Amino acid sequence: MATNPLFTKILESTYTKRQLERRIRSLKFYISNRLFSPGSSQVQESVDETELYWIVSLGEEFYANFNKENLEKTLKEFQEEAAKIEPLIVFIAFNMPHEEIEALGARLRKKFSQPDFLIDVKHDPALIGGASIVWQGVYYDLSIQKRIRDHRVQILERIKEFVH
Amino acid sequence: MPALGELSMLAFAFLAGVVSIILYKRSKIGRDDILKNLQTDSKRILESAVKKSQSILQKAEEEGLDIIDESKTAKRVFSKRYEAELSSVARDLENDLKIEIEKAEKEFLAYLDSLKARTEKVESNLESIIQSRIEATFTSFDAKVTELLSQTQTRSFASIEEELKNARRIIDEYKTQQMKLVDDNVISILEKTINIVLAKKLTLRDQLDLVQDALEKAKIETSVS
Numbered sequence: 001m002a003t004n005p006l007f008t009k010i011l012e013s014t015y016t017k018r019q020l021e022r023r024i025r026s027l028k029f030y031i032s033n034r035l036f037s038p039g040s041s042q043v044q045e046s047v048d049e050t051e052l053y054w055i056v057s058l059g060e061e062f063y064a065n066f067n068k069e070n071l072e073k074t075l076k077e078f079q080e081e082a083a084k085i086e087p088l089i090v091f092i093a094f095n096m097p098h099e100e101i102e103a104l105g106a107r108l109r110k111k112f113s114q115p116d117f118l119i120d121v122k123h124d125p126a127l128i129g130g131a132s133i134v135w136q137g138v139y140y141d142l143s144i145q146k147r148i149r150d151h152r153v154q155i156l157e158r159i160k161e162f163v164h
Numbered sequence: 165m166p167a168l169g170e171l172s173m174l175a176f177a178f179l180a181g182v183v184s185i186i187l188y189k190r191s192k193i194g195r196d197d198i199l200k201n202l203q204t205d206s207k208r209i210l211e212s213a214v215k216k217s218q219s220i221l222q223k224a225e226e227e228g229l230d231i232i233d234e235s236k237t238a239k240r241v242f243s244k245r246y247e248a249e250l251s252s253v254a255r256d257l258e259n260d261l262k263i264e265i266e267k268a269e270k271e272f273l274a275y276l277d278s279l280k281a282r283t284e285k286v287e288s289n290l291e292s293i294i295q296s297r298i299e300a301t302f303t304s305f306d307a308k309v310t311e312l313l314s315q316t317q318t319r320s321f322a323s324i325e326e327e328l329k330n331a332r333r334i335i336d337e338y339k340t341q342q343m344k345l346v347d348d349n350v351i352s353i354l355e356k357t358i359n360i361v362l363a364k365k366l367t368l369r370d371q372l373d374l375v376q377d378a379l380e381k382a383k384i385e386t387s388v389s
Contacts, residue, residue, distance in 0.1 A: 128358055129374040130378040156350060
């Protein structure tokens with residue numbers, strides 16, 4: 001459970017580990033520009049539109065907590081907090097759209113009742129369908145491929161019956 | 165006897181010497197007259213002694229010759245006797261030797277006969293021993309060959325059986341491996357086919373539902389909370 005309220009605020013709308021790491025980097029870039037180069041257009045040019053929308057969505061109250069002195073230290077704390085979180089690694093057979101990944105993360109967070117719950121989605125076409133996960137170092141295969149392999153004997157018997 | 169003659173002569177010479185010495189001593193006492201007489205006497209005595217000695221010598225020679233004749237006669241007699249004795253002894257010896265030789269010959273022949281008999285017996289014994297040993301050797305050899313053949317046969321059968329067993333095992337293993345390979349290929353083809361078919365047939369919603377179901381199951385199985 002995150003102890004820093006600013007980090008908690010970031011986690012509220014962030015559902016994947018990669019997204020969190022990318023957003024911390026974007027925040028650093030954005031806040032640095034705000035504090036050291038106000039009025040610069042570098043952020044608009046360099047940061048993705050969706051990410052920029054998210055940065056703005058955090059509100060001025062969030063950014064009021066940062067100044068030139070605590071910026072580095074605070075962002076370093078964010079990185080350390082982020083490193084502590086062990087995500088649920090999810091292997092899926094298809095390329096899931098970004099918004100669906102977020103929706104999945106939100107659903108799982110709600111389902112597991114953990115506000116700092118993160119997922120890390122990876123692509124594995126061999127799974128055919130369903131998903132396999134890695135949680136706390138243990139691999140759980142719940143894919144269609146696994147179901148086929150579990151029923152290998154029966155499937156082969158059916159095929160042999162069909163062939164003969 | 166010539167030795168006796170020589171002794172007589174020596175004895176006579178000795179007596180003559182003694183007499184001469186005596187006369188010489190007397191002549192010392194009777195001076196020249198006496199010496200003359202003595203010389204005359206001694207001359208006469210000497211002449212007489214010479215005569216006597218010559219007579220003695222002659223006699224001795226004669227006696228010696230007689231003795232020589234006797235000894236020659238005795239020698240001839242003795243030789244004849246000796247020859248007769250010798251020929252008798254030789255005859256006896258010859259007879260004895262003949263007898264001994266005949267006896268020895270007989271004994272030798274008997275010994276040879278017994279030796280021949282013994283040799284034949286030993287030869288016969290040796291033949292029977294050799295025969296029995298050869299038979300025993302052949303019997304033993306036969307038994308060993310039979311045993312060896314039996315062992316070899318048993319080993320060969322065991323080896324063949326082992327080889328067959330190994331071959332069967334290898335074939336079974338190969339068959340099992342090949343069947344597993346076929347099964348793996350079948351499953352792999354099935355998976356690929358299902359993957360291709362489902363990729364075309366399943367919508368994003370269906371995929372998301374499958375993921376959702378999987379995660380629901382994961383929550384139950386792993387108690388993620």
